[in-house]
Amino acid sequence: MTGETSVDARTPDEIDELARRARDGDREAMELLLGAVRPRALNVCRGVLPHTPDAEDACQEALLNIANKIGSWGGRGRFTTWMHVVAVNSARTTYRRMKNQAVASDVLPLEKPDPRTTSVIAGTRLDLLEAMESIERDHPQFVEPLLLRDVYGMSYEEIAEQVGAPLGTVKAQIHHGRKLARPLLRAGD
The missing domain is CATH 1.10.10.10 (Winged helix-like DNA-binding domain superfamily/Winged helix DNA-binding domain)
Structure with missing residues (x-):
């Protein structure tokens, strides 16, 4: 990954451009985009799920949802705002799944x-x-x-x-x- 802009150095405009290219089918742009937004998505998931492994699972789900649903990003607002909502929803889905599994197995904290x-x-x-x-x-x-x-x-x-x-x-x-x-x-x- 030499020669790429570091994750922290990407501007909102650069992330939006990567998102537009990824939405239009550019696979390399999708990989770069997911790498660029992963830390932010993980932080969002940690805000809902404080246990790191749970947050990481939710983040992985969020990245999959971003890749699969990028076509629904309208491009009017910042990509990171759209991504934030996807990550919140992924974290909530992960929480529901974990809660249902705990109730089903009678494991409660x-x-x-x-x-x-x-x-x-x-x-x-x-x-x-x-x-x-x-x-x-x-x-x-x-x-x-x-x-x-x-x-x-x-x-x-x-x-x-x-x-x-x-x-x-x-x-x-x-x-x-x-x-x-x-x-x-x-x-x-």
């Missing part, structure tokens, strides 16, 4: 949450994921904007662009999502 991996919003990241699962059953439109804003700190404008909704709608969805999440996160108090 008995240890107390590690304060180093405790969410600011919830008692633990698992509390937050459980709350999002609960909200998603009846109000799926609130979950993605809420996670992107309150967990990942994306701007309202970036979220609106990503989900394809007016800014005011996104703000309202986040507000209502927070109202629904508060009692679920306090249930353990």
Whole structure:
């Protein structure tokens, strides 16, 4: 891989260009793109799944989804914003799969949450994921904007662009999502 721009040195414009080329079928661009965004995707997955092997599994799933679904990136906004959503969704899917496997085998964690991996919003990241699962059953439109804003700190404008909704709608969805999440996160108090 000599002669390539290092991952950290790629500008957002360079990543967008790689994504356009990859979307258009350039296999080399796809390989370079996946290498360039892997650290960011892994960080996103770690935000949901603090156990490194779980985050790495989710990251691998995210990279596969990016490669398979790159045609759905419209090219209007930054590729990394689109990629962020793909990674969040992959991490949530990995969490659901792990939860279902644990329930099926009657393996549930008995240890107390590690304060180093405790969410600011919830008692633990698992509390937050459980709350999002609960909200998603009846109000799926609130979950993605809420996670992107309150967990990942994306701007309202970036979220609106990503989900394809007016800014005011996104703000309202986040507000209502927070109202629904508060009692679920306090249930353990």
